[in-house]
Amino acid sequence: MKAGRLAVAVGAALLVGLAGTAFAVNDTADQTVTITVEEIAQLSASGSPGTLILSQAGTTPGSLPVAATEATTSLSWTSNVTAGHTRKVTAGLDATFTAGIVLKATLAKPAGSNGASAGQKTLSATAADMLTGVTNENCTSATISFEATLSAIIAPVTDETKTLTWTLTAEE
Amino acid sequence: MRRLAAALTLVLALAFVAGLGYEAWGAISISLTGGWSETLNASDLSGGAGSDLISTYESAVDAVSLTISGATGGSDTWRLDVRKADATWHGDLVLSVKRTSAGSGGSVSGGSDYQLVNGVSHTFFSGAGDVSGIGVRLKLSGVSIKVPPASYSTAVYYTVVDE
Numbered sequence: 263m264k265a266g267r268l269a270v271a272v273g274a275a276l277l278v279g280l281a282g283t284a285f286a287v288n289d290t291a292d293q294t295v296t297i298t299v300e301e302i303a304q305l306s307a308s309g310s311p312g313t314l315i316l317s318q319a320g321t322t323p324g325s326l327p328v329a330a331t332e333a334t335t336s337l338s339w340t341s342n343v344t345a346g347h348t349r350k351v352t353a354g355l356d357a358t359f360t361a362g363i364v365l366k367a368t369l370a371k372p373a374g375s376n377g378a379s380a381g382q383k384t385l386s387a388t389a390a391d392m393l394t395g396v397t398n399e400n401c402t403s404a405t406i407s408f409e410a411t412l413s414a415i416i417a418p419v420t421d422e423t424k425t426l427t428w429t430l431t432a433e434e
Numbered sequence: 435m436r437r438l439a440a441a442l443t444l445v446l447a448l449a450f451v452a453g454l455g456y457e458a459w460g461a462i463s464i465s466l467t468g469g470w471s472e473t474l475n476a477s478d479l480s481g482g483a484g485s486d487l488i489s490t491y492e493s494a495v496d497a498v499s500l501t502i503s504g505a506t507g508g509s510d511t512w513r514l515d516v517r518k519a520d521a522t523w524h525g526d527l528v529l530s531v532k533r534t535s536a537g538s539g540g541s542v543s544g545g546s547d548y549q550l551v552n553g554v555s556h557t558f559f560s561g562a563g564d565v566s567g568i569g570v571r572l573k574l575s576g577v578s579i580k581v582p583p584a585s586y587s588t589a590v591y592y593t594v595v596d597e
Contacts, residue, residue, distance in 0.1 A: 287462055289463040289504075291464045291591075292589045293469045294469060295469070295589075296472075298473040298584075299581055299582070299584060302475060304479065305483050306483035338483045338484025339483050342581070344582055400486045
């Protein structure tokens with residue numbers, strides 16, 4: 263094949279190729295989808311516990327009244343945190359009981375929680391850590407177990423009520 | 435030498451004709467308006483404290499409006515592909531799209547059921563001719579409290595391919 267014909271053939275083939283490419287045209291448009299997940303810290307108690315009564319029933323002469331216990335209430339919470347952070351559940355009284363009355367509580371670790379129960383804690387006006395290491399979780403029916411005792415014998419007290427506040431808060 | 439010059443002239447002529455042909459053929463194009471952003475917070479819990487986030491969210495029915503133009507006529511067929519490229523995304527989150535209206539002008543078919551959008555381009559729906567105002571709705575699923583607080587974004591690419 264002579265040079266001229268070869269050039270024509272190559273040129274035509276090239277054009278056909280280019281045309282094929284050009285005719286398979288396309289165009290693209292794009293949009294951005296943005297999803298924002300905000301921090302969530304929701305906690306609720308199932309209700310108030312029954313009255314804890316320290317009575318002479320079962321009390322041995324010469325000893326303090328036996329402990330009163332109550333475990334009919336529970337906590338539920340939903341929490342999410344940014345990576346590397348955790349929350350804790352704390353409990354604090356609005357005021358202390360009459361000297362001699364000791365109220366303790368235990369918050370059990372519920373199913374599905376990444377946290378750890380701190381065990382039994384004496385409640386006071388200073389919030390106590392009850393369960394730590396809460397991360398991204400939603401939990402229900404975390405049982406609260408109360409125990410009331412006397413540290414010393416005191417005069418009878420009737421219906422002494424305090425408010426116990428549970429808080430889901432960031433850990434230090 | 436004369437033959438070579440003639441050959442080159444022919445090549446240039448062919449190139450000119452091909453160029454005219456391309457111009458006459460036109461180039462199909464796509465444009466869009468709209469978008470979608472969603473903020474999830476405590477109000478999206480399914481039942482208050484202790485419950486999980488609602489798992490699925492949908493955009494407005496016509497959150498996105500697509501317009502295809504540049505078709506050579508009502509019988510010039512095309513297809514629309516969709517894919518996404520994540521900027522910051524969580525592996526649990528699943529994005530889907532569906533076509534909610536046919537727009538006006540030419541014709542469209544398919545795409546009326548939700549289909550997954552991922553990093554691989556795949557056909558969303560197809561059509562013919564110029565069509566404006568094709569409605570698209572997006573759906574987010576896989577949401578749970580396990581997804582950490584953050585802003586997640588992804589770019590959704592709609593590509594029209596002339597067939």
